[in-house]
Structure formats: structure tokens, C-alpha cells
Amino acid sequence: xxxxxxxxxxxxxxxxxxxxxxxxxxxxxxxxxxxxxxxxxxxxxxxxxxxxxxxxxxxxxxxxxxxxxxxxxxxxxxxxxxxxxxxxxxxxxxxxxxxxxxxxxxxxxxxxxxxxxxxxxxxxxxxxxxxxxxxxxxxxxxxxxxxxxxxxxxxxxxxxxxxxxxxxxxxxxxxxxxxxxxxxxxxxxxxxxxxxxxxxxxxxxxxxxxxxxxxxxxxxxxxxxxxxxxxxxxxxxxxxxxxxxxxxxxxxxxxxxxxxxxxxxxxxxxxxxxxxxxxxxxxxxxxxxxxxxxxxxxxxxxxxx
Numbered sequence: 001x002x003x004x005x006x007x008x009x010x011x012x013x014x015x016x017x018x019x020x021x022x023x024x025x026x027x028x029x030x031x032x033x034x035x036x037x038x039x040x041x042x043x044x045x046x047x048x049x050x051x052x053x054x055x056x057x058x059x060x061x062x063x064x065x066x067x068x069x070x071x072x073x074x075x076x077x078x079x080x081x082x083x084x085x086x087x088x089x090x091x092x093x094x095x096x097x098x099x100x101x102x103x104x105x106x107x108x109x110x111x112x113x114x115x116x117x118x119x120x121x122x123x124x125x126x127x128x129x130x131x132x133x134x135x136x137x138x139x140x141x142x143x144x145x146x147x148x149x150x151x152x153x154x155x156x157x158x159x160x161x162x163x164x165x166x167x168x169x170x171x172x173x174x175x176x177x178x179x180x181x182x183x184x185x186x187x188x189x190x191x192x193x194x195x196x197x198x199x200x201x202x203x204x205x206x207x208x209x210x211x212x213x214x215x216x217x218x219x220x221x222x223x224x225x226x227x228x229x230x231x232x233x234x235x236x237x238x239x240x241x242x243x244x245x246x247x248x249x250x251x252x253x254x255x256x257x258x259x260x261x262x263x264x265x266x267x268x269x270x271x272x273x274x275x276x277x278x279x280x281x282x283x284x285x286x287x288x289x290x291x292x293x294x295x296x297x298x299x300x301x302x303x304x305x
Contacts, residue, residue, distance in 0.1 A: 002041035009034040023061035028054060028068045036075055042277055044079055051076035067105045070096040074109055082278035084271040086120045107133075107144065107151045112281045114155035119272065119284055130156040134166060137173050147186070150177035150193045157196040158288060171197040188217035192234050204241040211238040225274075229282035232262050236289040240296055255297055258290070265290060 013034050016027040031054050038047035051072055058069040073096035081089035093116065097109035110133055117126035130152075137145075137152035153174035161167050174197035177190030191214040198207035214234040218227050235258045242251035265287055266272045272279045272287070279287075 002037065006034070006037050006041060006043075009037050022057055025062065025068065028058050028061065028072075032058075032068060032072050032075065035072070039075060039079060039278055044083070044278070048076065048079045051079065064095075070105050070109060074112070078278045081116060082271060082273055084268075086116065086270060090116050090120065090122070090125075107148045108281075111151040111155050114158060115281050115284050115288070118158050118288055119269070126159065130158070131166065134169055134173070138169065146177055146180045146182070146190075149173040150186075150190050153177075153197050154193040154285075157193070157200045158285060159292075161200060167197075167201050171201050173197075185221050188214050188221055188230055191217055192230055195234060195237055199237050199241055199244075202244075204244040208238055208241040208245070211235070211241065225280065226282065228262075229280065229286050232258050233282070233286045233289050236286070236293045240293050243297060251297060255293055262286065262290065 009030065012030045013027070016024065016030045020027050031050065035047050035050035035054060038044075038050060055069065055072040055076060058066065058072050062068055064070075064073075073092055077089040077092040077096065080086075080092065090113065093109055093113045097106055097113050110129065114126055114129045114133065117123075117129055133152035133155050137149045140148070150173070153170045156166065156170040157174075171194075174190075174194040177186070178194050180190070182190070191210055195207045195211035195214055198204075198210055211234040215231045215238075218230045218234070222230060235254055239251045239254040239258070242248075242254065263274050263283070272284060274280065274283050
């Protein structure tokens with residue numbers, strides 16, 4: 001119901017501008033949300049223009065380190081990334097993730113940054129980002145330590161690593177999220193991160209069980225595309241875990257199920273779109289894992305008929 005949502009956001013923006021003026025935090029917040037709605041509804045040109053306007057206003061009124069400025073920068077970077085302007089998008093997001101990088105906004109921007117770097121093949125930059133996130137999470141100086149630990153572990157485990165010490169540290173951070181005792185929507189996300197870390201550490205049987213729990217929790221606590229993204233990523237990692245345990249037929253069956261259900265891998269990786277819209281971070285992660293799983297399974301032991 002995007003038309004209705006956009007209409008309500010437009011009315012809110014008009015009211016805030018009339019009552020508070022352009023540079024008031026409430027107006028900036030409402031306008032950034034309207035730009036986000038435009039982007040999600042496929043109105044990319046309007047979203048880009050509005051994000052650009054809001055980024056300039058927010059930087060002037062609140063400063064570039066403010067959450068509203070960083071959210072506007074992240075929204076604009078998402079549009080650039082989907083439009084094939086990946087290096088420009090990555091540079092913008094890197095800047096947005098720098099201040100207060102251990103808070104909720106900063107850690108999500110950093111996870112997205114690591115995902116984009118892995119997707120675009122800038123391996124040295126990705127390596128630097130994932131190692132930085134590990135260090136920051138272990139220092140535990142942020143306002144959101146549990147999510148900081150979870151996102152650092154997830155970012156590190158997007159790709160394989162030949163560093164056993166850092167892999168062990170990522171696993172320890174992933175365990176913090178699951179052990180935090182939360183029972184809300186974050187729980188399947190934390191289990192997903194733990195399953196990824198267990199897989200990267202060669203603990204394939206443990207990863208299989210953790211990822212199965214992830215799918216079940218996602219079914220119970222999440223909805224919409226987010227639920228599918230978490231479940232599909234968990235299933236792909238679980239398929240690879242099964243493969244590593246020599247259970248080839250089970251791995252084959254699970255991989256094919258995910259492939260049949262997920263949005264198709266983009267033909268043009270420089271413009272990754274999901275149903276014509278800018279692609280969410282979790283969908284990009286799912287596609288990255290899909291590509292890895294396909295390469296792992298597509299060997300002499302796995303021949304797709």
C-alpha cells in the first residue's frame with residue numbers, strides 16, 4: 001500500500017515544514033522517511049532528489065555525525081549502489097559509518113559497507129572493514145554492544161577467512177548475541193550470525209543445528225521479505241554444512257529448494273536490483289552466500305541435472 005503510505009508521509013512533511021520549518025529535527029526525520037518510502041516504492045528519481053536535499057539540510061542543521069544525516073547518506077548511497085555507482089556509494093557509506101560507529105546506526109551502516117565491498121569485489125577494503133569491526137566490537141565502547149558484536153561477527157563471516165584467531169573471535173562475538181537473552185525479532189538474526197560463524201570455524205554439525213533453529217525462529221518472529229532473506233541465507237549455509245559433512249543428497253535438495261524460491265541472481269552485478277528496487281543488505285548477503293554455495297556444490301560430487 002505504498003501510495004497510501006506516501007500520501008500520509010507527504011502530509012506529515014507538509015505539516016512539519018509549516019509548523020517547525022525546514023531545519024527542525026522533526027521535519028528532517030519526516031522528510032527522510034518520505035524519501036525512504038519513495039525508494040521502496042520504486043520512485044528512485046524522487047527519492048534521490050529528496051535524499052540529496054535532506055542530506056544538505058541535515059548536515060547544516062545537525063551536523064554530519066547526527067543519526068539523521070547518516071540515515072540520509074545511507075539512503076542516498078543505496079540508490080547510487082543500485083544504479084551502478086558502486087564506488088561512489090561505498091565512499092559515501094564509509095563516511096557515514098565512521099562517527100560513533102559502535103552505535104546502532106553506525107554498526108548497521110558498517111555491516112552494509114562490508115557487504116557492498118564483498119559484493120563489488122574490493123577484497124582489500126572488505127578485509128580492512130571486517131577486521132575493524134571485530135576490533136570495535138571487542139572494545140565494547142558503543143551504545144548497542146549486543147548488536148555491535150552480532151554485526152561484526154556477521155560482517156566477518158560473509159566470506160571465508162584463513163585467519164583462525166580472528167575466526168575464533170568472530171565466533172565468540174556471535175555467541176554474545178544469542179546469549180543476551182533477547183526474545184524479540186533480533187533472535188533469529190543472532191542465531192543466523194552464530195550459524196555463519198560456526199560454519200566458518202568448521203563446526204559444521206553445530207552450524208547445521210543453529211541454522212535450523214534460525215529458520216524456525218524467523219518463521220515465528222519475522223515477516224515479509226526480511227523473513228525470507230534470513231531463512232534463505234540460513235538454508236544456504238545449512239546446505240553447505242550438510243555438504244561438508246558428506247550428506248550430498250540432502251545438501252543438493254536444500255540448495256535447489258532455495259534456488260527455486262529466492263529472487264533470481266541479478267544478471268548485472270553492477271546494478272543489483274530486487275524486483276526493480278534497491279536491494280536490501282540482507283538480500284545481497286543471501287545472494288553472496290548463494291554464489292558461494294553454488295560454487296561449492298557444483299563440483300564432481302554435485303552435478304545438477
